[in-house]
Amino acid sequence: MATVNKPVDVVIVGFGWTGAIMAMELAQTGLSVLALERGKDQDTVPDFAYPKVVDEIAQSARNGLLQNLSQTTVTIRHDKNDRALPYRQIGSFKPGTGVGGAGIHWSGVHSRVMPDELRMKSRVIERYGEKFIPPDMQLQDWGITYDELEPHFDRFEYTCGTSGKAGNIMGKIIEGGNPFEGPRSREYPLPPLIDPPTSVLFAKATKELGYKPFALPASNASRPYKNPYGCQLGPCNFCGFCSDYGCINYSKASPQTTILPALYRMPNFSYRTECHVLKVNTDSTGKKATGVTYVDAKGAEFEQPASIVVLAAFHLHNVRLMMTSKIGQIYNPDTGEGTVGRNFCYQMIDSVNLFFDNKTYINQFMGAGGVGQEIEEYMADNFDHGPENFIGGGVIWGRQTGNGPVRGIPVPKGTPTWGSGWKQAVKENFLHTGRIEAQLSNMAYKGCFLDLDPTYKDVYGTPMLRMTLNWQDNDLRMSEFFGKKLDAIGKAMGATSMSGRVLKRGDSWDTRAYQSTHINGGTAMGADPKTSVVNKYLQSWDVSNLFVLGANVFAHGIGYNPTGLVGALAYWAAANIRSTYLKNPGPMVPV
Amino acid sequence: MSRMRNGLLGLSALVVVGVVAVAAVALHKPEPQISDALAQRKPDVTRGAYVAVLGDCVACHTSKDGKPFAGGVPFETPVGTVYSSNITPDKDTGIGTYTFPDFVRLMRFGVTPSGGRVYPAMPYTAYAKVSDEDLQDLFAYMQHGVTAENAPSRKDGMTWPLSMRWPLALWNIAFHDDSRFVPDVPKDTAWNRGAYLVQGLTHCGTCHTPRGIALQEKDVNGTSNLFLSGSVLDGSSPINLRGNIGDGLGRWSVGDIAEVLKTGVNIHSAIAGPMAEVVEHSTQYMSDDDVKAVAIYLKTLPPAPDEGRATFAASDATIKTVLAGKETSPGGRMFMDSCAACHRESGKGETLAFPKLAGNPSVLSADPSSLIAIILNGARLPSTAGAPTGLAMPPFGWRYGDADVAQLASFVRASWGNGASAVTADEVSKVRARVEPSRAKAQPLAASTDRVTAGAGSR
Structure with a gap:
């Protein structure tokens, strides 16, 4: 029997970015707010203290900050006719855990969304006609516009102290910024970071090729910054340990550096760690959430009553909780019915290492997760897709994130894989190697989805989430297109040789190797309850006092890193709960 | 012989006089003067809470995870460990039975109602400067704005002879200036x-x-x-x-x-x-x-x-x-x-x-x-x-x-x-x-x- 805890107004499942944002915004109204976190408590000191945290074996090789797959994992298959097997070692994507969630180990790349991407289906039909959409592609609009989200993108950037250069302020195009971006209400809170050598070369080469490069927006602070909550960031020192690591320096925006210190001062907020939520409880009608049931570290079960339930866990856990709580109908790829698990998407990355002569210093011993220059000529629908025959797009960037021996030091093609020949190549190339990448959208397909595995259960006895996903021809054609662009840019940068990985038709998703980690979709947002799980306010169509946050609400994959959009959507949902839902609880969009 | 005896007697007399004098000092309980005007004044509990903040009473009198003002905070001094006392209005273990003069005596002279001495780790050396009104408001807050907690004081970790408190009376005579703060009129x-x-x-x-x-x-x-x-x-x-x-x-x-x-x-x-x-x-x-x-x-x-x-x-x-x-x-x-x-x-x-x-x-x-x-x-x-x-x-x-x-x-x-x-x-x-x-x-x-x-x- 579960012990029943004292009720709270709001229970939040998961205490990463979205949980922290929602907790702060709702605690400010005076509601009692409780966050339940499955992982451990952690903070800059002592958990990310220099030098212990910059341990490539502990973090990059052994994934110290990520979900413990021996407790709970997913099963994976490429196709619905395959047998799914449990994922036993993290490689391709990176589910965070612990206080701060994936907001601890992210890189800091902080983009918004291209206005067109939120209405890609409408846009494609308008420009190319409905027949341009491949029959197996489940393209759908998101039910929300960029303009509605703009104030919330702005808020999240000002929370994070994002470093960047605006390209469009209220319709006025600003030289040096992103000429393609949707209009923003004001400049970034901080100026761009200093360009490292890779980015300098990238900017010069792309400019010569006729592109308009600009600084990648980064939530790695370029200056000391105090955010509207009063939280203080210090400037990044380019130590090169962002992705996979907690920031030693209060420089990378995370819940810990931007929200939690102010949140912890509020007496109506509390949180509990090592509490794994099993399900959202509903009343006899199934239309109202009554709270959640969770298991603590000792295995004791608790019921936490609440008036509002917010799912703010990592993508995979949010989707599975909807399924195990039997809220909504699980997607069936054969009939097309059901919405939970539908439109599960990923992202693709094509990555090319550039080797320069020994007079060109790149200095990969330094870098920052979000520092770089990028171009967006081939993002979203910024170019004519007609002749290329694919839907989607992405960014091309020259980032410099830092390299190290355990993370892997690239060497030119033909280098021996071990021994003195390899050592010699490392020695010759380490200071002279750069990298450019294309990060690409991954569209939604009928055959790519999530459901519950019929065979495998986790340590809590809950069925594992089953992923069915593989690359589709539309996306691989896009990757081939980007491969050619990368090749031209690499040559223009003066690389003496190049090696890397560009996905081509016939390639399958390799779950072992790192590529963009950004899985999304599965509880899509939208205007139609037949194809979406939550409405535009991220409110469950089925249970109106349940809100679902995270990249799982994306209607399909986007080219950008998702954190900027995920954070803005959390602020948007919170603002609407405050302005509308609390005054009149119930469905905010009539069904 | 008699001179010697007289000498001894004289010495003994001196010792006795000395002991009596010391005892007199040690047992002396200063009696704070409370003016009529002050006695008539209505204390302000809210102001008293602010006086407590200024005096940072909570820092020394609230232990980690303890109840506010219930004491028990250890202080490592060069001569041993001293624990702060319970200053909640609990009648058995706190200051619930204190009168205002008792409170003033403690705050200005470091002397408890029973005539005991507190170590000058308690900064009565500074609090002596505090105005009558501030002390009165503070006392009102400590009596009426703080929740009583039954928490007996912890025994100090001092070794004899430093564990004896009566010599503090002598320390007071030698070093304690119990005068009020006197404004410097030309200054603003x-x-x-x-x-x-x-x-x-x-x-x-x-x-x-x-x-x-x-x-x-x-x-x-x-x-x-x-x-x-x-x-x-x-x-x-x-x-x-x-x-x-x-x-x-x-x-x-x-x-x-x-x-x-x-x-x-x-x-x-x-x-x-x-x-x-x-x-x-x-x-x-x-x-x-x-x-x-x-x-x-x-x-x-x-x-x-x-x-x-x-x-x-x-x-x-x-x-x-x-x-x-x-x-x-x-x-x-x-x-x-x-x-x-x-x-x-x-x-x-x-x-x-x-x-x-x-x-x-x-x-x-x-x-x-x-x-x-x-x-x-x-x-x-x-x-x-x-x-x-x-x-x-x-x-x-x-x-x-x-x-x-x-x-x-x-x-x-x-x-x-x-x-x-x-x-x-x-x-x-x-x-x-x-x-x-x-x-x-x-x-x-x-x-x-x-x-x-x-x-x-x-x-």
């Missing part, structure tokens, strides 16, 4: 308010004024330039608050001082160590006028005598050496590895985020205990409404030995224009012995520890 209201607070309620001198042979503060009235000129206390070195350019506040403005008291950080420095608790519990809640008054008063204190004190004259010699790749001293190399990421090669830190080391009074204080303690143990800034983050520096004591820390601290004290004496491994060793046991005590998330119920789900 703000200055006088500042002087009143600093010398009285906020008892700055308790930590910042050097102490004499009997542990008495060398000046409690601000009449000499020893007042607030820096001290050494419990593994830290409270800084010189006077106008010295090097180790004092000579380069700080009134606004800088007010800001650091309000938020824990300003453009010059940041507060860590024992003072962080003072900011967290007390000064951040002071009214803007009071904080400014304190700053105005401090800024009028002329420099303490310079001999033995550090100098500071901003210099770019160090950064030039570093950028030329010529900083090869062990201390300099440790600094580049472990410190420069935040404090920067320039020693200038980053405004409001990472404290400056160049010209920082805590770095430059004659006694380097604070600097050593911070290197060994790390530090956390206070979390305040104005600066909630409470930025923390990690500890390095696990990584660097005494000689290493001495070299590192010496480098910091001699770079960027800092002109403070070198630090020895022996000094590090002494501070390590004091501060490292406390490393075992968790120093996490000051504001949230009580909210984390790791896996318990019971709170």
Whole structure:
């Protein structure tokens, strides 16, 4: 029997970015707010203290900050006719855990969304006609516009102290910024970071090729910054340990550096760690959430009553909780019915290492997760897709994130894989190697989805989430297109040789190797309850006092890193709960 | 023979007279005078709560995870451990049976209603300066604004003869000045308010004024330039608050001082160590006028005598050496590895985020205990409404030995224009012995520890 805890107004499942944002915004109204976190408590000191945290074996090789797959994992298959097997070692994507969630180990790349991407289906039909959409592609609009989200993108950037250069302020195009971006209400809170050598070369080469490069927006602070909550960031020192690591320096925006210190001062907020939520409880009608049931570290079960339930866990856990709580109908790829698990998407990355002569210093011993220059000529629908025959797009960037021996030091093609020949190549190339990448959208397909595995259960006895996903021809054609662009840019940068990985038709998703980690979709947002799980306010169509946050609400994959959009959507949902839902609880969009 | 006997008798008589005199002193219970006007005055509990904040009563009388004002906080003094008492209005274990004169007697003379003596760790030496009205409001708050807790006092860990309290009566005769604060009429209201607070309620001198042979503060009235000129206390070195350019506040403005008291950080420095608790519990809640008054008063204190004190004259010699790749001293190399990421090669830190080391009074204080303690143990800034983050520096004591820390601290004290004496491994060793046991005590998330119920789900 579960012990029943004292009720709270709001229970939040998961205490990463979205949980922290929602907790702060709702605690400010005076509601009692409780966050339940499955992982451990952690903070800059002592958990990310220099030098212990910059341990490539502990973090990059052994994934110290990520979900413990021996407790709970997913099963994976490429196709619905395959047998799914449990994922036993993290490689391709990176589910965070612990206080701060994936907001601890992210890189800091902080983009918004291209206005067109939120209405890609409408846009494609308008420009190319409905027949341009491949029959197996489940393209759908998101039910929300960029303009509605703009104030919330702005808020999240000002929370994070994002470093960047605006390209469009209220319709006025600003030289040096992103000429393609949707209009923003004001400049970034901080100026761009200093360009490292890779980015300098990238900017010069792309400019010569006729592109308009600009600084990648980064939530790695370029200056000391105090955010509207009063939280203080210090400037990044380019130590090169962002992705996979907690920031030693209060420089990378995370819940810990931007929200939690102010949140912890509020007496109506509390949180509990090592509490794994099993399900959202509903009343006899199934239309109202009554709270959640969770298991603590000792295995004791608790019921936490609440008036509002917010799912703010990592993508995979949010989707599975909807399924195990039997809220909504699980997607069936054969009939097309059901919405939970539908439109599960990923992202693709094509990555090319550039080797320069020994007079060109790149200095990969330094870098920052979000520092770089990028171009967006081939993002979203910024170019004519007609002749290329694919839907989607992405960014091309020259980032410099830092390299190290355990993370892997690239060497030119033909280098021996071990021994003195390899050592010699490392020695010759380490200071002279750069990298450019294309990060690409991954569209939604009928055959790519999530459901519950019929065979495998986790340590809590809950069925594992089953992923069915593989690359589709539309996306691989896009990757081939980007491969050619990368090749031209690499040559223009003066690389003496190049090696890397560009996905081509016939390639399958390799779950072992790192590529963009950004899985999304599965509880899509939208205007139609037949194809979406939550409405535009991220409110469950089925249970109106349940809100679902995270990249799982994306209607399909986007080219950008998702954190900027995920954070803005959390602020948007919170603002609407405050302005509308609390005054009149119930469905905010009539069904 | 008779002369001898007479002599002995005389000596005995003297001893008896002496004992009687001492006993008379020891048993003497001062009777505070309560004027009619004061007796007629209606005390203000709300104001009293603010007086308690100014006096930072909670810091010493509330133990970690304990009930407010229930006492039990240990104080490691050079002569043994003293525990603070329960000052809630509980009738058995607190001050619930106190009358106002009892309260005044304790606050001004350190004498309890039964005639017992409290150790001057309780700063009655400063509270003697506090006005009748403030004491009356404070008493009203302690009696009516605080929840009674039954919590018996802990036995002190002092050994005989220091465990005997009656000699404190003699100490009082020799060292205690029980006079009220007297305004300096030609000076303005703000200055006088500042002087009143600093010398009285906020008892700055308790930590910042050097102490004499009997542990008495060398000046409690601000009449000499020893007042607030820096001290050494419990593994830290409270800084010189006077106008010295090097180790004092000579380069700080009134606004800088007010800001650091309000938020824990300003453009010059940041507060860590024992003072962080003072900011967290007390000064951040002071009214803007009071904080400014304190700053105005401090800024009028002329420099303490310079001999033995550090100098500071901003210099770019160090950064030039570093950028030329010529900083090869062990201390300099440790600094580049472990410190420069935040404090920067320039020693200038980053405004409001990472404290400056160049010209920082805590770095430059004659006694380097604070600097050593911070290197060994790390530090956390206070979390305040104005600066909630409470930025923390990690500890390095696990990584660097005494000689290493001495070299590192010496480098910091001699770079960027800092002109403070070198630090020895022996000094590090002494501070390590004091501060490292406390490393075992968790120093996490000051504001949230009580909210984390790791896996318990019971709170």
